[in-house]
Amino acid sequence: QVQLVESGGGVVQAGGSLRLSCTASGRTFSRYAMGWFRQAPGQEREFVAAIRGSGVSTYYADSVKGRFTISRDNTKNTVYLQMNSLGPEDTAVYYCAADRRPYYSGSDYSLTHFGSWGQGTQVTVYS
Numbered sequence: 001q002v003q004l005v006e007s008g009g010g011v012v013q014a015g016g017s018l019r020l021s022c023t024a025s026g027r028t029f030s031r032y033a034m035g036w037f038r039q040a041p042g043q044e045r046e047f048v049a050a051i052r053g054s055g056v057s058t059y060y061a062d063s064v065k066g067r068f069t070i071s072r073d074n075t076k077n078t079v080y081l082q083m084n085s086l087g088p089e090d091t092a093v094y095y096c097a098a099d100r101r102p103y104y105s106g107s108d109y110s111l112t113h114f115g116s117w118g119q120g121t122q123v124t125v126y127s
Contacts, residue, residue, distance in 0.1 A: 002026040002098045002116040009094060009121030012086055016125070020081040022096030022118055030054070030074040033099040035109050036081045038092035038123075045095065049081060050109035053102075059109055063089075086125045093120040 008020040020036070035050040049070040050059045058070050067086075072079040079096060097114035104113075 002029075002032075004096045004098060004116055004118035006094070006096045006118040006121045009123045011124045011126065014087050014125055014127045016086055017082070017084045018086065018123060020083070020094055020096075020121060020123075022079045022081075024077045024079075024098060029077040031102040033101070033104050033109065034070075034072060034079040035097045035099065035114055036070060036079075037095045037097055037111060037114075038090075039095070039120075040092040043092075045111060047109060047111065048094070050099075051079065052105065057105075059107060083123070086123075088125050088127050091123060091125050093122050095120045 003025045004022055006022045012018055030053050033050055033052050036048040037045050038048050039045040047061050051070045051072050055072045067084050069082040096118040098116040099113055100115040
């Protein structure tokens, strides 16, 4: 089991930027893909972005492509989500998650494949 601790949420005006961080402990970080998901009030949790264990490949939801960037530093056991050009539609609780599958090299990052979750960090964007 891996433990995940997120930070970096907050309140920002539309058009602004935030950077989320998630630090992992409990297993070999670089073996596993990491993902970011978000959940707005009254809505289901949705995929935002994922990155393979090596950091070579990244995947994004269409709604954030071109605005958000996921990255990782395996020497620090940390994954990041840089969010630019934020809009009110990005308001949600953001969750970091760790994939269950070691060395996964595919492109299926649906929620069910993630077995460990952070506590969530609130991102609020006002216009």
